[in-house]
Every structure is written in structure tokens, then in C-alpha cells.
Amino acid sequence: MTSLLIDGLSWACLLAGGLFCCIGALGLLRMPDFYTRMHAGSVTDTLGAGLVLLGLMLQAGLTLVTVKLVMIGLLLFFSSPAAGHALAKAAISRGLKPLLADSDDTSPTSPPLATDEFGVSVDLENAPSKP
Amino acid sequence: MFSAVTVLLLLAVSLALLRAVLGPSVFDRLLATNVIGTCTVLLLAVIGFLTGRPEFLDLALVYGLLNIIGTVAVLKFFRYGNVADPSREGKAKR
Numbered sequence: 001m002t003s004l005l006i007d008g009l010s011w012a013c014l015l016a017g018g019l020f021c022c023i024g025a026l027g028l029l030r031m032p033d034f035y036t037r038m039h040a041g042s043v044t045d046t047l048g049a050g051l052v053l054l055g056l057m058l059q060a061g062l063t064l065v066t067v068k069l070v071m072i073g074l075l076l077f078f079s080s081p082a083a084g085h086a087l088a089k090a091a092i093s094r095g096l097k098p099l100l101a102d103s104d105d106t107s108p109t110s111p112p113l114a115t116d117e118f119g120v121s122v123d124l125e126n127a128p129s130k131p
Numbered sequence: 132m133f134s135a136v137t138v139l140l141l142l143a144v145s146l147a148l149l150r151a152v153l154g155p156s157v158f159d160r161l162l163a164t165n166v167i168g169t170c171t172v173l174l175l176a177v178i179g180f181l182t183g184r185p186e187f188l189d190l191a192l193v194y195g196l197l198n199i200i201g202t203v204a205v206l207k208f209f210r211y212g213n214v215a216d217p218s219r220e221g222k223a224k225r
Contacts, residue, residue, distance in 0.1 A: 011132055014177075018139030021170055025146035028166055034158055037150070041166045044143065052136065052173045056180055068188040072172060072195060079199035083165055083206075090206045091158040 010058035017051030024048055033099035034091055038084060045080035049073070133181040140174045161205060168198030 020043055027040025053073045060066045144167055151163035172191045179187025 014132070014136045015139075017173075018136040018143075021143040021173065022139050022146070025143035025150075025166060025170075028150045028163060029146050029153075034156060034162070037159060038162055041147075041162050044166050045169050048143075049169055049173055052140075052177065055136075056176055059180060065185045065188060068185075068192065069176065072176060072188065072191055075192065075195040075199075076169060076172065079195065080165070080169065083199060083202045086203055086206045087158060087161060087165070090209060091156075094158070094209070096156060096158060 006058050010055045013051045013055030013058065017048050017053075017055060020044070020051060021048035034096055035088065035098045038088060042080070042084060045076060045084075049076045049080075133177055136177050137174065137181060140170050140177065144170045144174070157209060161202060161209075165198065165202050168194065168201070172198065 024040055024042075024044030024047075027043065028037050031037045031040050050073065053069050053076075057066050057069050060069065147163045147166040147170065151160045151167070154160045154163060172195045175187050175191035175194060179185055179191070
């Protein structure tokens with residue numbers, strides 16, 4: 001009875017985690033600009049990974065496998081926010097603007113002037129200072 | 132049932148791969164690479180359970196480490212123009 005309950009819980013967690021991974025990837029494909037895409041991508045890193053790992057832990061029981069799964073979970077838990085922060089900071093310092101950014105706090109509205117070699121539309125005159 | 136989760140994760144990977152191919156800027160591609168890396172770690176863990184070989188979890192750990200190192204290294208390169216030399220910071224060609 002208990003094993004059946006744990007089995008059901010673990011399957012529910014696994015399926016929900018897989019679905020959340022798909023939702024995150026779908027948002028990554030469909031969202032309109034880079035920062036919203038980052039928001040969608042973080043669904044995969046938090047809820048998708050957490051639920052899949054939780055489901056696998058329920059399958060494994062209290063063994064060494066669970067310890068390894070906890071390690072993987074901690075690694076993703078600490079590394080993906082750091083990577084996301086670095087990604088957003090690099091994008092901002094490169095001059096990538098959010099889609100709905102207030103344009104009057106930096107410069108008068110002007111269309112993006114050029115595209116640099118990384119595919120980022122840059123306003124060359126008002127580009128933020130490079131570190 | 133593990134195979135259903137595998138299929139879902141593969142679908143997520145293919146959608147992220149589409150974004151990596153389409154992505155207008157390099158940061159979109161890097162974000163898609165990051166998501167693909169996370170999905171790969173999960174996929175390796177699930178495949179370890181699917182085939183009944185828990186050694187795959189070690190591979191998943193290694194892939195997670197490589198993922199964070201790869202993302203941060205590429206970002207550092209695109210931000211500063213070099214990877215590990217702070218004295219030459221900002222002198223590279225934009």
C-alpha cells in the first residue's frame with residue numbers, strides 16, 4: 001500500500017517535471033525578447049529539474065543513488081542562478097535592451113542603429129560604458 | 132513510464148535547440164545552450180533509471196559541472212574579450 005502510494009507520487013512528480021521542462025522550452029521558443037526568454041528558461045532550471053529529481057529520489061529510496069541525486073539537485077540549484085545572472089549582466093553590458101524598456105531614462109527614442117558581430121542591436125552613440 | 136519522461140525531455144531539448152538555431156543574438160543561443168545542458172543532466176539521470184544502471188548519475192554530475200563551466204567561460208569571453216587575463220580586460224576588439 002505504501003509502496004503503491006510512493007510509486008504514484010513519484011510518477012506524478014516525474015510527469016509534472018517533464019511537462020514543466022517542455023513548458024520552459026516552449027516559452028524559450030515563443031517569448032518575444034531575450035529577458036523574457038530567460039524568465040521562461042528558468043522554469044526548466046527550477047521546477048522541471050526539482051520535480052524530476054524528486055520523482056527519481058522517491059523511486060530510489062534511501063540509498064547512495066539518492067545522495068547522488070541530491071548532489072545533482074544542489075549543483076543545478078546553485079549553478080543555474082549564477083549562470084542566469086552572468087548571462088543577464090553580460091547582455092546588459094553589451095547593450096541589449098529589454099523590449100518594453102523605458103527609453104526616456106537613457107536616451108531619446110531612436111531606432112537601433114546597427115547590429116554588432118554578436119547579433120545584438122546596439123545604439124552606438126549611447127552604448128553603456130564597457131567595463 | 133521513465134520512457135515517457137525521456138520523450139518529454141527530448142521534446143524540451145529539441146525546442147531549445149530550435150531557439151539556439153534561430154536565436155537572433157548570441158545571448159539567446161547561450162541561454163538555449165544552458166537549458167539544453169540542464170535537460171541533458173535530467174535526461175542522463177532518467178536514462179540511468181530507465182536502463183537500471185545508476186552509474187549514469189555520475190555522468191549527470193560531470194555534465195552539470197561542464198555546463199556551468201562552459202556557460203561562464205563563454206560569457207566571460209564575450210564580455211571581456213579574453214577568458215582568463217584580467218590585465219588585458221577590455222582591450223580586445225569589440
